[in-house]
Amino acid sequence: MNSETDKSSDRRRFIDSNKRDKVVRIISELATIMCVLMYVSYIAEIKSNLAGNPVPLSQPLTMMLDAILWTGYGWLKQYRDWPLVISNVPGIFFGIVTILTIYVH
Template sequence: MRYDTGEYPKNVDPKRVKRLKLLSKVATITCISMYVSYIPQIIANFSGNPVSPIQPLVAMINACLWVAYGWFKTYKDWPVIISNLPGIVFGLVTVVTVYIH
């Protein structure tokens, strides 16, 4: 049975599946928002007030690991992949702009 087609085994509560899908969407938006919040740090770097590169570097590494995890699962975990791709981009840009500003 596939959950994305609306077919559920007898022991699966369709309401629970819908709640998990909603939770997945909210978590994806929240995660993307967390990484987009690096924009003020990037601006500060370009303004001559560089921030510490440690936190965005670790966040970028973490995002890389989560994207790899989501990608290499038997069935790709798209919410995990999509929500962490911005972390790679914004983390990298933040770290690079610390040194090149």
């Protein structure tokens, strides 16, 4: 009787673990999409810079440095954290472009 209870408990933990893994995957995908959209929103800042209305340097510089750090962290982990890397690489690109367009308008 005790071994059947153990098997049932193990099965329940396995099912709970699978559900948790699915939820984590969904959250990871949504967070990746939202992060990329956040960086894509810098297109408006780039347009403003090119129109002769430069934005302050502090925001894009901070954003770019943050993206570099998170990309490096995700890349250097023992098991690469691809959602973290993928979602922050655009931040590096858009940060560089935004900063360059502050001075080239």
